[in-house]
Amino acid sequence: MQPYTYRPITRHNIHKYPQYTQLNADQKETIQTVSAVFPFRANRYVIDHLINWENIPGDPIFQLTFPQRGMLRDEEREQVRRALDSGDNSQQMEVIHKIRMQHNPHPAGQQKHNVPKLGGERIPGVQHKYPETVLYFPVQGQTCHAYCSYCFRWAQFIGDQDLKFAARSPEQLVTYLHGNHQVTDVLFTGGDPATMKTKLLRQHIEPLLDPSLEHIQTIRIGTKALAYWPYRFVTDPDADDLIRLFEEIVASGRHLAIMAHFSHYREMEPAIVQEAIRRLRDIGAEIRMQAPLIRQVNDTPDVWVTMWRTGVKLGMIPYYMFVSRDTGPQDYFEVSLARAWQIFRSAYSQVSGLGRTVRGPVMSASPGKVVVNGIATIREQRVFVLQFLQGRDPNWVGRPFMAHFDPAATWLTDLKSAFAEEFPHQQQFGSVGEESTA
Numbered sequence: 043m044q045p046y047t048y049r050p051i052t053r054h055n056i057h058k059y060p061q062y063t064q065l066n067a068d069q070k071e072t073i074q075t076v077s078a079v080f081p082f083r084a085n086r087y088v089i090d091h092l093i094n095w096e097n098i099p100g101d102p103i104f105q106l107t108f109p110q111r112g113m114l115r116d117e118e119r120e121q122v123r124r125a126l127d128s129g130d131n132s133q134q135m136e137v138i139h140k141i142r143m144q145h146n147p148h149p150a151g152q153q154k155h156n157v158p159k160l161g162g163e164r165i166p167g168v169q170h171k172y173p174e175t176v177l178y179f180p181v182q183g184q185t186c187h188a189y190c191s192y193c194f195r196w197a198q199f200i201g202d203q204d205l206k207f208a209a210r211s212p213e214q215l216v217t218y219l220h221g222n223h224q225v226t227d228v229l230f231t232g233g234d235p236a237t238m239k240t241k242l243l244r245q246h247i248e249p250l251l252d253p254s255l256e257h258i259q260t261i262r263i264g265t266k267a268l269a270y271w272p273y274r275f276v277t278d279p280d281a282d283d284l285i286r287l288f289e290e291i292v293a294s295g296r297h298l299a300i301m302a303h304f305s306h307y308r309e310m311e312p313a314i315v316q317e318a319i320r321r322l323r324d325i326g327a328e329i330r331m332q333a334p335l336i337r338q339v340n341d342t343p344d345v346w347v348t349m350w351r352t353g354v355k356l357g358m359i360p361y362y363m364f365v366s367r368d369t370g371p372q373d374y375f376e377v378s379l380a381r382a383w384q385i386f387r388s389a390y391s392q393v394s395g396l397g398r399t400v401r402g403p404v405m406s407a408s409p410g411k412v413v414v415n416g417i418a419t420i421r422e423q424r425v426f427v428l429q430f431l432q433g434r435d436p437n438w439v440g441r442p443f444m445a446h447f448d449p450a451a452t453w454l455t456d457l458k459s460a461f462a463e464e465f466p467h468q469q470q471f472g473s474v475g476e477e478s479t480a
């Protein structure tokens with residue numbers, strides 16, 4: 043496999059790629075209309091090596107990265123098509139903007155919550171929700187090598203400045219960390235911070251390695267690059283510099299945790315990915331794998347069993363299986379909590395203990411990360427057995443609580459408490475919503 047040079051494939055140049063000509067007229071039109079609303083980006087590695095074009099449209103990576111018919115309602119699709127045909131730019135913008143706003147671009151105000159303050163001012167590009175971990179959004183990392191069609195960060199990619207949330211430099215973060223010694227982890231996220239040139243990423247990471255920040259034990263890098271652009275760690279012009287930067291994190295005495303987003307085992311199969319994983323592990327980085335459970339992409343136990351087994355074989359650590367959240371074209375991708383738990387349990391029961399480090403299915407909701415531990419019958423009532431893995435208030439963590447079983451429920455907000463006992467977070471807070479996560 044020869045190394046590719048990164049170049050994004052978008053709605054404007056997709057027609058130049060041979061695979062596009064294999065699509066039928068309806069599939070082409072779907073790509074054009076849906077990608078006018080939701081961001082679309084792919085690259086040659088994804089279309090040449092991850093998608094099986096014999097299996098369109100069912101192919102999981104095609105579903106993961108290409109716009110799909112079900113992502114817009116029929117009447118929305120019709121409106122977009124008419125607007126595109128009209129050639130009237132301002133009408134197009136208006137129609138598209140309106141549809142985007144109906145798809146919950148910032149679930150429960152992602153930008154408003156969890157942003158810490160310094161001298162009364164909110165720190166752009168920083169979120170601090172759980173005491174020990176701060177999320178950091180460096181400005182140049184707010185894009186990805188390809189876009190997942192279900193992405194809850196999609197608002198960041200459509201170029202609407204109002205919806206962007208990012209940090210130009212880490213100075214304010216560093217000051218904030220000096221005053222917050224309970225923080226042990228800084229998680230670089232986006233988008234994908236691995237899309238940044240090493241030189242830029244270094245400017246954001248180096249200040250955090252200062253001895254005055256000894257309480258920062260772990261630098262986490264949330265990335266999909268291993269799956270979408272493994273060349274980043276092997277053959278890109280600054281790949282070696284990136285590995286050296288990562289080595290410096292380890293040499294500073296800290297843990298480097300790569301939080302790798304893998305949605306399907308196929309993403310782990312190419313030799314170039316395995317080479318990238320080997321390079322990261324050689325310098326002492328640990329790779330943890332996580333992904334949301336997405337209809338059409340990975341909604342069978344077999345996909346997860348093979349993914350966890352393959353990952354463990356390659357030296358990675360299964361971490362989270364997420365429930366997909368309510369943003370963008372969620373109706374198309376969502377899986378009920380009951381089904382998510384069945385898939386999780388079936389897959390979990392088929393891997394060795396080294397694969398059972400995974401936790402799921404997890405909702406990253408407004409009050410915290412809630413895992414569905416099971417469905418049980420207690421005093422003749424069917425209930426979901428739930429637990430906070432992370433809570434806005436650490437006091438909620440680890441205590442089992444119950445909700446009425448509801449086969450159609452897809453999110454925490456759909457659930458009602460069982461046995462007249464309130465949910466832990468409702469004993470102190472009035473409301474539950476959903477929003478930001480790593």
Ligand SMILES: *Cc1c(COP(=O)(O)O)cnc(C)c1O
Pocket residue numbers: 169171172175176177406411431432478479480
């Ligand atoms: C998931 C998440 C974290 C990290 O939680 P861990 O359980 O430590 O991986 C931190 N902040 C936010 C906002 C999150 O959603």
Ligand code: SF4
Pocket residue numbers: 185186188189190192193194195196232233234265266303
């Ligand atoms: S890799 Fe993550 S941030 Fe990027 S498009 Fe996919 S889900 Fe969104």
